[in-house]
Amino acid sequence: MPVVIVGGGIVGLSIAYGLLKTDQSVVVLDGAEEDFRASHGNFGLVWVQGKGANAPAYASWTRQSAALWQDYAADLLEETGVDVSLSQTGGIEYFTDAAELEAYVARLTQLRDDLGGDYPFDVLDREAVKERVPEVGEKVIGGVFSTMDGHVNPLKLLRALTIAVRKAGGDIFTGVQVVDIEAGDDGFAAVLKDGTKVDGERLILAAGLGALQLGHNLGFSMPIRPQQGQVLITEKLPYFLKYPSGTLRQVNEGGVQIGASKAEVGMIDSIDIPTVAKLAKHATDIFPHLGKVKLVRSWAALRIMSQDGLPIYQRSTKFPRASFVTCHSGITLSAAHARLLPDWILERNTAPDLSHFSESRFHV
Ligand SMILES: Cc1cc2nc3c(=O)[nH]c(=O)nc-3n(C[C@H](O)[C@H](O)[C@H](O)COP(=O)(O)OP(=O)(O)OC[C@H]3O[C@@H](n4cnc5c(N)ncnc54)[C@H](O)[C@@H]3O)c2cc1C
Structure with a gap:
């Protein structure tokens, strides 16, 4: 029986890609277009500096992932023909x-x-x-x-992973909503809205904010919340910005991306003018010439935030073959999720030590 992954965003697909490399069979079940999808609205940074202040284990994990990225992007290019436009010039x-x-x-x-x-x-x-x-x-x-920092094209990353997973024999079903997860002695059944059941030997809950509806039966406490981020992008400009920052980067197609705001507004993923104005002011404070260029698009998306901002890697205490994986830096961590996390999921003795990232840290 396959490993069933609920959620086909960056996190679910990165894990699927990694598991396929270890010869597991994999089925990814991904929901509807209208779902909240951080993977479609993020800032695209592979970012290290500043991450994990007061949490060195997170700083190390982030750095490990960033260090894997060159090789990871090269593999994706070779296997799929998709260049994710990784730049790690600092x-x-x-x-x-x-x-x-x-x-x-x-x-x-x-x-x-x-x-x-x-x-x-x-x-x-x-x-x-x-x-x-x-x-x-x-x-x-x-x-x-x-020198640790960089960026990619996150939509190309999604595309590359989708192709790579399918090419390696993984099944990705889109437009399917998992409404329940049944756990038994032999494994799990993900129950779809139309009643179909998809059986798996293991189950990974990587459904972003959608996990909030699904994880309790499996014994996860899922201490996550949405955090809104708004992003702007300018018209295409001649290349000038070699070094991305946490709030400004020039994407490979030429536009300058500006963002992302942080707001605790629940499940609202629409932009507002005061936030857009604040982002634009910040951008023109740093680069005044941006005051003369056109903004072509703005959007909002919801981060999946744990209480301390760190990822959660939690094996179910009731059903150890079920795992819950979420993080607010899924682009940065994509390489670690593909290359290092499968051993943890498969409970191998080569697994990275992820004990700092269990849900139990919130229960003391
Ligand atoms: C504004 C913003 C900027 C960001 N910037 C960066 C950045 O620069 N660098 C970085 O590393 N990270 C960044 N992030 C974070 C990054 O985008 C997320 O960590 C990552 O996208 C999370 O991926 P995910 O797969 O867990 O979640 P999602 O992308 O939300 O995917 C979850 C998937 O699960 C599916 N799903 C949900 N419920 C169900 C269900 N019941 N049945 C079936 N499928 C279901 C959904 O359809 C969806 O496709 C940013 C996020 C935001 C919002």
Whole structure:
């Protein structure tokens, strides 16, 4: 019997791709177009700097994934012909406020100490930022550069994974809503809305916010919530921005992507003008010439956030062959999910230690 994966976003497909490489048979069940789908609305960063302040295990896991990305993207290109436009030339966080820069550097320094010194970043004064990116405006007082950071085209990544999974013999069913999961001695049955049952030896719940409706029967507590992010994109521009930041990047087609806001507004995934204006102001503070270009699109999407912002990798305590996987940095972690997570799912002794990311951390 196959491994059944509920959810065909970046997380579900990355895991499916990885499991197929270990010769498992895999079925992915993915819901409707109208579902909340972070994988279709994200910012596309493969980002390390600043992640995991106060949580070195997360910083290491993120870094491990970023380090796998070159090879991972090359494999996807070879197997599918889809270039996910990975660029890992490093990233810069730009600052217009000296106190904010100082606090940020203190956080990164602490993180570097927690990780035994292996955490490369350079603090740049205004002139050093200008040397790297001459277009920055007068308000920029400095920045932090790290070689660890980069970005991809997230929609191409989805496309590449979809092709790769199918090519490797995985089944992906789209437009199918799982309404229940039955667990028995021999495995699991994912029950679809039309009553069809899809049997599996193992089950992975990777349904993003959709997991909230499905996980309780399996004993997961699923401490996740939506967090809205709004994103803007400009018309195509001549290439100028070699270094992405957490809030600005020039995509491979030429537009500058601006975002993403963070708001606790429940399940609302529509944009609002004050947020769009704030994002646009931030962008023009850093790069004034963007004030003269057209915005061509804006959208909102919902992050899947745990209480502490870290991923959750949880095996069911009632049915150990069922796992719940979610994270708010599924692009960055896609390489780790494909390359390292399958061993954890299959309970092999080569599995990474993911004990820091279990749900039990929320129950103390
Ligand atoms: C604005 C924004 C910016 C972001 N920027 C970045 C970034 O720069 N870098 C980064 O690493 N991450 C970023 N993220 C996070 C990243 O997008 C997510 O971590 C990732 O997309 C989560 O993928 P997922 O597969 O878990 O969830 P989703 O993409 O939400 O996919 C869940 C899937 O499950 C399916 N589903 C749900 N319920 C059911 C059901 N009952 N039956 C069948 N199928 C079901 C849905 O149809 C959906 O396709 C960002 C997110 C947002 C919102």
